[in-house]
């Protein structure tokens with residue numbers, strides 16, 4: 502294992518919330534596994550317009566509030582290809598990926614400890630490419646290629662899976678996955694009491 506981290510759940514709570522912060526933001530409810538809506542395949546964004554700006558702002562607010570390092574629109578029940586990420590310690594380097602496409606993946610892979618805001622409290626190993634190049638539009642609709650490695654590369658792969666309707670626990674054995682499903686459903690029943 503090259504390195505290990507608690508993905509999407511770094512215990513950081515910085516005041517500096519990065520880009521695009523304003524008073525019109527709203528916290529969005531995060532879908533939790535095994536909600537079927539998490540398995541919806543996201544559609545491409547046709548135009549990075551005011552609606553997408555608002556979505557990005559709300560997703561950033563939601564991600565920072567949950568102490569996450571990444572959030573896909575799928576997780577807030579919006580099935581369009583939008584991802585927000587901030588892997589910085591200072592929580593001030595927001596990255597917005599609209600319509601991301603992997604253009605290169607390293608042949609080298611490593612096992613990585615991951616978690617997910619949609620599967621709270623669960624961490625397990627997933628094999629990921631060490632580095633990826635991803636083409637995406639930013640929050641202004643500008644297209645560029647981002648060369649990512651280590652934590653950022655893993656985060657991008659994890660979030661792009663969400664856009665394809667895939668949650669990281671689906672890489673685990675059916676036995677483990679069923680255990681997690683049971684645990685999640687029990688926690689959700691207890692929460693709703």
Ligand SMILES: [Zn+2]
Pocket residue numbers: 509616617618619659663
């Ligand atoms: Zn996730």
